[in-house]
Amino acid sequence: MRKIEHIGIAVKNLEASNLLFEKLFGQPPYKEEAVASEGVKTSFFSNGPNKIELLEATHPDSPIAKFIEKKGEGIHHIAFDVEDIVAEIARLQNEGFVVLNETPKPGADNKLVAFLHPKGTNGVLIELCQEMPNKDARE
Numbered sequence: 001m002r003k004i005e006h007i008g009i010a011v012k013n014l015e016a017s018n019l020l021f022e023k024l025f026g027q028p029p030y031k032e033e034a035v036a037s038e039g040v041k042t043s044f045f046s047n048g049p050n051k052i053e054l055l056e057a058t059h060p061d062s063p064i065a066k067f068i069e070k071k072g073e074g075i076h077h078i079a080f081d082v083e084d085i086v087a088e089i090a091r092l093q094n095e096g097f098v099v100l101n102e103t104p105k106p107g108a109d110n111k112l113v114a115f116l117h118p119k120g121t122n123g124v125l126i127e128l129c130q131e132m133p134n135k136d137a138r139e
Contacts, residue, residue, distance in 0.1 A: 001080040001088070005111075005129040006044070006051035010064050010076040014041050014056035021045050021054065029054075035108050040064050042108045053079075053108065077115070079127035085112050088128055092116065104130065 011017040014032075022028050022045075029043035039062025045052045055076060057065035067076055082088040085104045093099055098117035107113035107129065116126040 001082055001128075003081050004050070005079040005081040005127075006053045006109075007075060008053045008055055008077040008079060008127070009074065010067050010071075011054050011056050011073050012068060014043060014054055017054050017056070018043050021052065031109060033108055034058065035106075037105065038063065038107070040108075044109055051109075077125040077127050079113075079129045082128050082130050085114060085128050085130035089114050092128075097121070104128075106132070 009017075018029055018032075021043075025045050025047050027045070029045050032041070032043040034041050036058075039058050040055045041058055042056075043054045045054075055064050057068065059065065064076065089099050089102060089104070093102075097120050100115040100117055102114070104112040104114050107127075110132050111129040112132055113130075114128045116128070118125045
């Protein structure tokens, strides 16, 4: 793990939360996108070298909707940048961590992602992120 990639915050209303964080940081989000596989709409703010991801559920059965129902709005996960997500998953499994998705999947902000179960990380959902190769490099 090279650095904190971003901190994810679960919100009930992305539009209202975007306005709040725009006032807080003095700038609008640099990116908004939907991640259908996770049932969320997201927006990203930059603050110096740091990023904040806001996540709103798009349906009542999504992980974010369940999180907010159980815990309310607030910090949902901490994401770490990794160079080789497959190798990092294997390393963490060898260390005894439970990986929720053993095969990395596409996430927001052009990342491949995998998650560690919070029961093994002091109640904190950990996300591993690796920049996806650009389209030209994949061809």
